[in-house]
Amino acid sequence: MFELLKIDAHTQARLGRLTTKHGVIDTPVFMPVGTQGSVKALDPRELVEMGTQIILGNTYHLYIRPGLEIIAQAGGLHKFITWPGPILTDSGGFQVFSLAKIRKIKAHGVEFRSHLDGTLLFLGPKEAMEIQRTLGSDIAMVFDDCPPHTATAKDVRAAVERTLRWAKECREQPRANGQMVFGIVQGGSHAALREECAKALVQMKFDGYAIGGVSVGEPEPEMMKAVEYTTPFLPEDQPRYAMGLGTPAQMVELVARGVDMFDCVLPTRVARNGTAFTRKGTVSIKAGFNKADFRPIEEGCECYACRNFTRAYLRHLLNVEEILGLRMVSVHNSHMYLKVMEDIRTHIAAGTFAEFRKEFIASYVPTQRVLSMRGQTMVRGADE
Amino acid sequence: MFELLKIDAHTQARLGRLTTKHGVIDTPVFMPVGTQGSVKALDPRELVEMGTQIILGNTYHLYIRPGLEIIAQAGGLHKFITWPGPILTDSGGFQVFSLAKIRKIKAHGVEFRSHLDGTLLFLGPKEAMEIQRTLGSDIAMVFDDCPPHTATAKDVRAAVERTLRWAKECREQPRANGQMVFGIVQGGSHAALREECAKALVQMKFDGYAIGGVSVGEPEPEMMKAVEYTTPFLPEDQPRYAMGLGTPAQMVELVARGVDMFDCVLPTRVARNGTAFTRKGTVSIKAGFNKADFRPIEEGCECYACRNFTRAYLRHLLNVEEILGLRMVSVHNSHMYLKVMEDIRTHIAAGTFAEFRKEFIASYVPTQRVLSMRGQTMVRGADE
Numbered sequence: 220m221f222e223l224l225k226i227d228a229h230t231q232a233r234l235g236r237l238t239t240k241h242g243v244i245d246t247p248v249f250m251p252v253g254t255q256g257s258v259k260a261l262d263p264r265e266l267v268e269m270g271t272q273i274i275l276g277n278t279y280h281l282y283i284r285p286g287l288e289i290i291a292q293a294g295g296l297h298k299f300i301t302w303p304g305p306i307l308t309d310s311g312g313f314q315v316f317s318l319a320k321i322r323k324i325k326a327h328g329v330e331f332r333s334h335l336d337g338t339l340l341f342l343g344p345k346e347a348m349e350i351q352r353t354l355g356s357d358i359a360m361v362f363d364d365c366p367p368h369t370a371t372a373k374d375v376r377a378a379v380e381r382t383l384r385w386a387k388e389c390r391e392q393p394r395a396n397g398q399m400v401f402g403i404v405q406g407g408s409h410a411a412l413r414e415e416c417a418k419a420l421v422q423m424k425f426d427g428y429a430i431g432g433v434s435v436g437e438p439e440p441e442m443m444k445a446v447e448y449t450t451p452f453l454p455e456d457q458p459r460y461a462m463g464l465g466t467p468a469q470m471v472e473l474v475a476r477g478v479d480m481f482d483c484v485l486p487t488r489v490a491r492n493g494t495a496f497t498r499k500g501t502v503s504i505k506a507g508f509n510k511a512d513f514r515p516i517e518e519g520c521e522c523y524a525c526r527n528f529t530r531a532y533l534r535h536l537l538n539v540e541e542i543l544g545l546r547m548v549s550v551h552n553s554h555m556y557l558k559v560m561e562d563i564r565t566h567i568a569a570g571t572f573a574e575f576r577k578e579f580i581a582s583y584v585p586t587q588r589v590l591s592m593r594g595q596t597m598v599r600g601a602d603e
Numbered sequence: 604m605f606e607l608l609k610i611d612a613h614t615q616a617r618l619g620r621l622t623t624k625h626g627v628i629d630t631p632v633f634m635p636v637g638t639q640g641s642v643k644a645l646d647p648r649e650l651v652e653m654g655t656q657i658i659l660g661n662t663y664h665l666y667i668r669p670g671l672e673i674i675a676q677a678g679g680l681h682k683f684i685t686w687p688g689p690i691l692t693d694s695g696g697f698q699v700f701s702l703a704k705i706r707k708i709k710a711h712g713v714e715f716r717s718h719l720d721g722t723l724l725f726l727g728p729k730e731a732m733e734i735q736r737t738l739g740s741d742i743a744m745v746f747d748d749c750p751p752h753t754a755t756a757k758d759v760r761a762a763v764e765r766t767l768r769w770a771k772e773c774r775e776q777p778r779a780n781g782q783m784v785f786g787i788v789q790g791g792s793h794a795a796l797r798e799e800c801a802k803a804l805v806q807m808k809f810d811g812y813a814i815g816g817v818s819v820g821e822p823e824p825e826m827m828k829a830v831e832y833t834t835p836f837l838p839e840d841q842p843r844y845a846m847g848l849g850t851p852a853q854m855v856e857l858v859a860r861g862v863d864m865f866d867c868v869l870p871t872r873v874a875r876n877g878t879a880f881t882r883k884g885t886v887s888i889k890a891g892f893n894k895a896d897f898r899p900i901e902e903g904c905e906c907y908a909c910r911n912f913t914r915a916y917l918r919h920l921l922n923v924e925e926i927l928g929l930r931m932v933s934v935h936n937s938h939m940y941l942k943v944m945e946d947i948r949t950h951i952a953a954g955t956f957a958e959f960r961k962e963f964i965a966s967y968v969p970t971q972r973v974l975s976m977r978g979q980t981m982v983r984g985a986d987e
Contacts, residue, residue, distance in 0.1 A: 260926040529677070539668050541640075
């Protein structure tokens with residue numbers, strides 16, 4: 220189902236093609252996040268127009284609302300949300316360990332209370348796979364134990380052991396017709412644990428492998444290391460997915476380290492605060508300096524927002540809390556992420572990825588948040 | 604600039620064509636409201652696709668934010684908001700008398716404090732026309748005194764006198780190139796005052812006439828009477844605009860009374876609460892009975908929302924507060940208002956408007972709000 224088309228001569232960047240039941244995906248790929256069955260503020264037409272190849276859904280959120288029965292009656296997640304292309308569903312592991320309250324980790328899953336109304340629920344490998352089978356996603360993720368960055372080495376080891384046991388259980392569950400299942404490598408920033416986890420998962424023979432336990436509050440160098448500790452032990456001919464990452468510059472760096480797939484809530488989340496991504500870094504569209512700036516968010520950008528609206532107008536809309544403002548910054552940011560991936564694919568194909576990477580990183584000014592990630596631990600972000 | 608193409612044989616309904624600098628408008632017409640320079644939650648492409656011929660802007664709101672300087676620098680309102688078609692701007696009279704605080708009515712306008720930050724501001728005929736000239740709207744409205752429904756006969760008389768004096772001052776102001784100016788008839792539910800106001804305005808020779816002082820909390824029969832008291836004194840060959848009205852059924856009834864133009868915030872406002880307009884009345888999409896209803900909002904509707912999404916999905920989106928939910932109900936409601944007007948035009952042209960009206964009213968179930976408007980005074984709604 221995955222064809223490795225090319226490996227870059229100067230980096231570990233890879234060009235690939237992943238065939239799913241709902242369409243072919245060119246990798247490296249960015250997957251917009253539709254946590255609750257909608258990529259925030261965007262409609263399917265806008266997603267298609269900006270070049271979206273695959274979107275994410277979330278087991279935990281969709282299980283709580285609207286619930287499986289409704290989605291099953293609709294004929295699966297694709298039909299329920301009217302998305303014709305591929306969908307990857309996260310297993311809910313990350314959310315159970317980050318969002319849910321009063322949990323008890325048991326042998327075959329986690330007992331937790333809904334973050335919404337306190338309902339007592341249980342999710343484990345069997346349940347997560349059953350839900351994803353009902354959702355009918357093209358790619359299902361195993362149910363893993365995702366510890367926070369602050370976890371002790373002992374806790375991380377326990378999480379790896381649990382993750383492996385649960386991965387095996389997931390592997391044995393029935394799947395939806397044509398559904399792929401990816402394993403998730405845990406192990407924090409411990410090289411030995413990452414290696415052990417990756418090797419054991421590969422023996423179980425999944426359709427692809429994710430690097431989990433990143434985007435959990437770790438400094439940027441540790442994030443990079445977590446990936447570097449893992450990829451050497453993953454099969455070359457299968458897709459690699461770095462979960463929940465990152466900024467555009469981080470994605471370029473991770474592609475250079477051999478990652479094929481990305482998802483991140485940043486493009487739509489920061490848009491709702493009026494922040495736009497550009498090739499030169501982020502810019503606050505709400506800021507006073509855009510008051511009478513009649514240029515688009517980013518010169519040369521071909522997204523609907525940049526083709527039609529000025530910074531001055533978008534600033535006004537954000538300022539008076541008109542929904543069109545956050546809509547258009549969401550359009551721009553998501554388009555920007557997808558376009559960076561398209562450029563990456565073009566450059567890998569042309570053999571110029573190394574130069575592209577160098578220039579991209581040189582002109583991309585990191586935010587204070589990223590700078591602090593490079594120097595110190597940051598607080599784990601709330602889930603979208 | 605206005606051609607009266609046909610008067611219905613059985614009612615006073617009129618078919619017309621209004622030529623503006625930015626395009627031709629077929630009447631009767633519904634004008635979506637873009638108070639702050641954006642029709643709430645919709646983008647210009649969506650507006651064009653649903654058949655929008657002209658949109659509204661608001662002097663008071665745009666004057667406060669982003670301010671005239673920005674819009675002037677952008678080259679006028681059309682360019683600032685990227686709307687290629689005609690724009691009608693309200694004069695700010697209604698807002699000054701309903702939204703603003705601590706006001707002093709003076710000879711040549713009103714001193715008031717911004718509802719936002721308390722800044723002391725002044726708007727009168729001269730200022731309102733100057734602002735609308737800068738905005739460059741296709742149709743400008745005179746600055747009027749719009750009293751609430753609870754005003755005494757004495758107050759309404761004073762408002763009519765002031766409205767006429769200010770209308771004359773507006774008439775004398777310079778206009779933008781090709782800009783039309785409409786007079787506004789006040790007079791509450793007093794037949795003599797409506798007649799007096801209409802006749803005096805007609806003598807001043809405006810490009811069209813609006814019926815103001817409606818949608819100010821009056822019972823529905825008084826709203827109809829305010830229109831009936833006014834239209835006999837308006838020239839047949841000029842457009843008539845009922846300000847701020849109404850429900851679909853009210854618009855059908857007002858067309859039957861000779862009104863050509865409408866604007867109303869209801870379609871987008873109620874959408875944000877999850878309420879949809881249909882030919883059978885309003886329906887709460889958020890309601891539990893839509894949980895597993897996989898039909899569109901309205902069978903046979905050709906709007907983007909009904910072509911793509913089910914009630915069950917939209918209910919889920921509204922329930923989990925995803926922006927796509929209120930976006931899609933806003934699309935449906937605005938499309939519904941525009942389509943009712945299109946049907947009205949078709950039926951007037953075909954000579955079947957009387958039957959259409961009868962059937963429309965028979966199948967449209969009024970809301971409690973409208974029922975109460977028929978029986979008793981209602982509280983004046985907050986401005987969008």
